[in-house]
Structure formats: structure tokens, C-alpha cells
Amino acid sequence: MSSHSHHTIRQAILDRIQTGEWALGELIPGEAMLADEYGCARTTINRALQGLANDGVVIRKRKGGTRVCDMPVRQAKFNIPVVREQVEALGSVYRHQVTRRVEKAPPTAVQKRLGLAPGTKSLQLDTVHLADDRPFAFETRWVNTRAVPAILDAPLDEISANEWLVQTVPFSSGDVVFCAVNAGKDVAEALGAREGAAVFVIDRTTSLAGEFITTMQLYYREGYQLHSQL
Amino acid sequence: MSSHSHHTIRQAILDRIQTGEWALGELIPGEAMLADEYGCARTTINRALQGLANDGVVIRKRKGGTRVCDMPVRQAKFNIPVVREQVEALGSVYRHQVTRRVEKAPPTAVQKRLGLAPGTKSLQLDTVHLADDRPFAFETRWVNTRAVPAILDAPLDEISANEWLVQTVPFSSGDVVFCAVNAGKDVAEALGAREGAAVFVIDRTTSLAGEFITTMQLYYREGYQLHSQL
DNA sequence: TAGTGGTCTAGACCACTCA
DNA sequence: GAGTGGTCTAGACCACTAT
Numbered sequence: 001m002s003s004h005s006h007h008t009i010r011q012a013i014l015d016r017i018q019t020g021e022w023a024l025g026e027l028i029p030g031e032a033m034l035a036d037e038y039g040c041a042r043t044t045i046n047r048a049l050q051g052l053a054n055d056g057v058v059i060r061k062r063k064g065g066t067r068v069c070d071m072p073v074r075q076a077k078f079n080i081p082v083v084r085e086q087v088e089a090l091g092s093v094y095r096h097q098v099t100r101r102v103e104k105a106p107p108t109a110v111q112k113r114l115g116l117a118p119g120t121k122s123l124q125l126d127t128v129h130l131a132d133d134r135p136f137a138f139e140t141r142w143v144n145t146r147a148v149p150a151i152l153d154a155p156l157d158e159i160s161a162n163e164w165l166v167q168t169v170p171f172s173s174g175d176v177v178f179c180a181v182n183a184g185k186d187v188a189e190a191l192g193a194r195e196g197a198a199v200f201v202i203d204r205t206t207s208l209a210g211e212f213i214t215t216m217q218l219y220y221r222e223g224y225q226l227h228s229q230l
Numbered sequence: 231m232s233s234h235s236h237h238t239i240r241q242a243i244l245d246r247i248q249t250g251e252w253a254l255g256e257l258i259p260g261e262a263m264l265a266d267e268y269g270c271a272r273t274t275i276n277r278a279l280q281g282l283a284n285d286g287v288v289i290r291k292r293k294g295g296t297r298v299c300d301m302p303v304r305q306a307k308f309n310i311p312v313v314r315e316q317v318e319a320l321g322s323v324y325r326h327q328v329t330r331r332v333e334k335a336p337p338t339a340v341q342k343r344l345g346l347a348p349g350t351k352s353l354q355l356d357t358v359h360l361a362d363d364r365p366f367a368f369e370t371r372w373v374n375t376r377a378v379p380a381i382l383d384a385p386l387d388e389i390s391a392n393e394w395l396v397q398t399v400p401f402s403s404g405d406v407v408f409c410a411v412n413a414g415k416d417v418a419e420a421l422g423a424r425e426g427a428a429v430f431v432i433d434r435t436t437s438l439a440g441e442f443i444t445t446m447q448l449y450y451r452e453g454y455q456l457h458s459q460l
Numbered sequence: 461t462a463g464t465g466g467t468c469t470a471g472a473c474c475a476c477t478c479a
Numbered sequence: 480g481a482g483t484g485g486t487c488t489a490g491a492c493c494a495c496t497a498t
Contacts, residue, residue: 004468018401018438030483041469046484057401062476062484072396073309076406080304080460166302171248171287176306178456180410180430198428200410204460208248226408230310230434234487260464271488276465292465292495 004040010048012038014057017068025070028058076228080176080202082163083129083137083218092131096160099190100126103152106142113205114144114212123151125161128190137224138190141216148213165206165214172213174206178226187219200224234270240278242268244287247298255300258288306458310406310432312393313359313367313448322361326390329420330356333382336372343435344374344442353381355391358420367454368420371446378443395436395444402443404436408456417449430454 013034022028031049035042049066052058056075060066087094106114106122114122123143129136141161143151154164179201181187188195199222205215243264252258261279265272279296282288286305290296317324336344336352344352353373359366371391373381384394409431411417418425429452435445 006467014401024397024400032483041471042484043470043486044468046486047467049484060484061478063478063482064476065483068400071312071315072400073311073315074406076308076310078306078308080306082301082303085301085303167254170254170298170302171244174460176304176458176460178408178430178458179454180428182412182426182428196412196426198410198412200408206460224409228406228408230404230406230436236486262464271490272465273467273489274487276467277486279465290465291497293463293497294495295464295497 004038004044006044006047006051009034009038009040009044010051013048014052017057022068024068024072027065027067030065074230076230078226078228080204082160082166083139084160084163087129087131087136090131092136093133095130095133097128097130098125098156098161099128100124101156103145110142110215113215114142116144116146116212121145125156126190127160127162129160135191135193136221138187138219139216140219141214143214144212147208147211161214162216169206169208169213172206172208174204174213177203179203181219183219191219191221193222197222200226234268234274236274236277236281239264239268239270239274240281243278244282247287252298254298254302257295257297260295304460306460308456308458310434312390312396313369314390314393317359317361317366320361322366323363325360325363327358327360328355328386328391329358330354331386333375340372340445343445344372346374346376346442351375355386356420357390357392359390365421366451368417368449369446370449371444373444374442377438377441391444392446399436399438399443402436402438404434404443407433409433411449413449421449421451423452427452430456 016022031042031045034045038045049058049060053060056069056073058066059069084094102124103121104124105119106124111118116122123145125141125143127139129139143161145152148169150168151164156164180198181201183191183193183195183197183199185195187199188197200220202218206213246252261272261275264275268275279288279290283290286299286303288296289299314324332354333351334354335349336354341348346352353375355371355373357369359369373391375382378399380398381394386394410428411431413421413423413425413427413429415425417429418427430450432448436443
């Protein structure tokens with residue numbers, strides 16, 4: 001009876017795919033048939049298959065049936081934690097320093113990203129994140145003060161802009177880009193690295209309800225790695 | 231009362247969180263209560279909330295209720311496609327070249343990763359992936375021939391090892407690491423880049439049913455970016 | 461121990477899409 | 480037009496855990 005849980009059935013079906021019972025791209029039996037085979041309700045099969053579809057293992061189409069994904073695209077889910085938590089997870093003491101704070105009209109690239117009218121002022125913030133007083137990451141950020149005016153009064157020496165935003169504007173959406181760059185003079189200096197060092201970068205722009213909030217680049221110190229399961 | 235779809239309700243609840251109706255870390259009403267409020271079955275509320283929990287927006291505990299996640303960890307889901315598809319998605323012609331193919335005992339680091347007994351031979355493969363005959367990525371790989379003996383007879387000049395493995399051993403699990411490194415002499419040469427260039431690396435080890443299949447590092451050409459939504 | 465989420469069921473209807 | 484997945488419901492029981 002416990003073999004009727006959608007988890008169990010999902011794993012059972014995955015096994016049958018992995019053992020090659022159904023080849024890549026092949027149609028697998030319909031929900032009704034599987035429900036009959038496993039002796040459970042169709043709803044349960046549905047959940048199991050939706051889970052597999054969500055993981056990219058199968059593709060489902062109404063009337064088209066369910067088939068094994070013929071070009072399995074590996075999906076990896078990453079957690080992008082607040083820097084302070086990363087540092088503390090390493091057992092180090094976190095501290096941050098705001099190295100620049102100005103209000104001015106951003107360069108056009110940033111202006112476009114934030115969807116601002118030309119000449120609109122924004123808040124530019126550079127922050128160095130420290131682990132045990134050694135540089136851990138360097139952050140350059142522009143904040144759309146029109147969307148989040150309250151940030152001008154935030155105590156950014158006590159709480160990093162990132163955390164302040166997370167607490168104030170939670171669950172905004174946006175996009176992320178990962179890449180590698182050679183450290184320029186400014187980044188190298190902030191991180192205490194040599195110029196030209198390979199640095200891992202997270203570039204992120206977030207918005208809420210269609211309004212852009214902030215855009216930032218986070219340069220991690222050398223050797224940083226981002227882990228995930230797949 | 232209006233729309234009873236779990237998508238709609240999920241969005242409605244998310245809105246109520248984003249507008250601050252429920253603060254970070256705060257308990258939100260139980261399923262039964264929400265079901266009553268929205269005039270739908272508890273099952274429907276359950277689906278909506280499970281979705282939000284899956285996205286890290288809320289945390290749910292039996293008896294503890296559902297509360298807004300107080301330290302929102304941004305989650306990003308990435309697709310890691312087969313290199314050929316990446317190249318073709320750019321509108322370029324894909325080709326690959328196997329630059330090294332030897333069977334020998336791997337260094338201890340690789341031996342441990344693949345869970346091999348000391349001295350066990352493995353297949354080492356270096357591959358250059360080309361886009362319009364220009365280097366796109368450089369791959370170094372070790373394959374556990376005990377787990378996948380058939381690869382010794384695979385036509386790896388026609389199909390890349392990656393694709394052959396994907397088709398032969400689909401949906402294996404494993405882990406991924408992203409990082410940035412300065413190109414060494416070999417990588418620089420393979421990619422046609424200068425030594426020391428910042429290179430984006432995907433390091434991946436996959437296994438199936440507890441047996442390690444393969445481990446590889448994929449070095450992308452300069453300027454490569456990995457995109458995602460959050 | 462009581463309360464909350466987790467899940468299964470049986471039945472129903474709908475929406476999409478392939479032929 | 481017909482077949483398949485998508486979803487909602489009402490009810491039931493279970494499993495976990497906070498108090």
C-alpha cells in the first residue's frame with residue numbers, strides 16, 4: 001500500500017527509464033494505464049509524472065502523451081545566499097565596508113538595465129565583504145532610488161545593501177548571469193588579489209512588479225566555487 | 231471566490247507576501263482557513279503553498295504551520311545543455327575534435343572521484359568543441375570504463391563523449407561546480423586564448439545507482455556567460 | 461496530545477492538440 | 480472529433496512536531 005506514494009512511483013518510473021525499458025524519445029504508457037498497473041489513483045500517477053516532467057526527465061503533451069525526454073538537458077538548481085551567510089557558514093566573522101556611496105546619473109548601460117529615463121539619478125554603492133577581515137567579495141551596485149527611496153535613509157554601515165533590500169523588497173524576480181573575468185585594477189585592489197586574476201562573477205538584476213530595483217555585480221575572491229547537485 | 235486554480239491562488243498569496251501583508255518570518259493562515267477564504271478545496275491551497283515552499287518563499291512544518299521564509303535564499307535554476315546544442319543555438323556549425331585518448335590509471339584525485347581501486351585503468355579523453363571551426367570549449371574527461379565498457383567501442387569521432395554518455399546512460403545524478411580559473415598553457419592553447427585569460431569552468435561528476443560514471447571539466451572560451459532567471 | 465501539513469482516492473470536467 | 484494530460488473537489492487518514 002505504501003508503494004502507492006507518488007514518490008515511490010516516481011522513482012519506480014525513473015528506474016524503468018534508466019534501465020532502458022523506455023528508450024529516449026519513446027512514448028510511455030498513459031496515466032490511466034499506469035494507475036491500473038500500480039493499482040493507484042490516476043491522480044497519484046499524475047503527480048509522479050509531473051515531478052519527472054519538472055525535472056526534465058519526460059515531456060508531456062495533452063493528447064500527445066508522455067515521452068522520455070530525448071535530449072536530456074541537465075538542470076542544476078543553485079542557492080545564491082546572502083554573502084554574510086556564506087561567510088558565516090565558513091565559520092568566519094562577517095563584516096562589510098561601504099567604499100563608495102554616491103547619487104548620480106548612471107552610465108547608459110546601467111540606466112537601460114534599470115529602465116530609467118536619461119539623467120535620472122541613482123544610488124551607486126560599492127561594498128567590500130570581509131571574512132575575518134580578509135576580503136571575500138567585492139560588490140558594485142546601482143539602486144533605483146525611485147523604486148526604493150527608503151534606502152537613502154537605511155543604515156548601510158550596519159546592514160549591507162543586499163540584506164536591506166532582501167528584507168525590504170522580498171522575493172523580487174530578476175535574472176542572473178555567471179561568468180569569469182580577469183580582475184581589473186579596482187577589483188584586484190578591493191579583493192587584495194593580483195591584477196588579472198581569474199574572478200568568479202555573479203551579475204544580477206532584480207525587479208518587482210515590472211519595476212527595476214537594483215543591479216549589481218559580485219566579484220568573489222580567487223578560488224571561489226559555486227556548488228550544486230544535479 | 232473568483233478563480234480557483236492553484237496557479238492563481240499561488241500568485242495571489244505571493245502578492246500578499248510581497249505587499250507586506252505578512253512580514254518575513256510571520257505565520258500565515260492555515261490551509262483550511264485559506265481554503266475557506268478563497269472558496270476552494272484545501273487540496274488546491276495545498277498545491278499553491280507547496281509550490282511556494284518549493285521556490286523557497288515559505289517554509290512549512292507539520293503542526294508548525296506555514297510561515298514566510300525569513301531569510302530568503304535566492305534560488306536559480308540553470309540548464310546545462312549539451313555543448314553542441316549551445317553552439318547550434320548560436321547559429322554556428324558544431325564540430326568536435328578528440329585531441330587525446332588514452333587508457334591508463336588516473337591520478338589519485340580522479341581515482342578517488344570515480345571511486346576506483348588504485349591502479350585501475352580509465353579512459354582519458356580531451357575534446358575541443360568548435361563553433362564555426364573556432365574553439366568554443368575545451369573538455370577534459372575521465373570515464374570509468376568498468377561502469378561503461380561500451381564506450382571503448384563508441385565512435386567518438388562522430389559523436390562527442392558527452393552526447394554518447396547522455397544517450398547511453400541517461401539521467402544519471404551527480405554534482406556540479408562552477409568556478410573561474412586562469413587559463414593554463416594547455417587550456418589556452420586548446421581555446422586559442424592567451425595564457426592567464428579568465429575562463430569559466432564547469433566541473434561535473436556523474437554517477438548512476440551509486441557507481442561513478444565520469445568526471446569532467448569544461449573550459450569555456452573567454453566571455454562565456456551562463457544565464458538564468460530567478 | 462492536539463493541530464497542522466502530507467497525501468491518497470474516486471469521480472468529474474475541462475483544455476489542448478493530434479490525426 | 481477523440482484521446483490525453485491538467486486540474487478541482489470532498490472526504491479521509493496519516494505523520495510529524497510544537498506545546
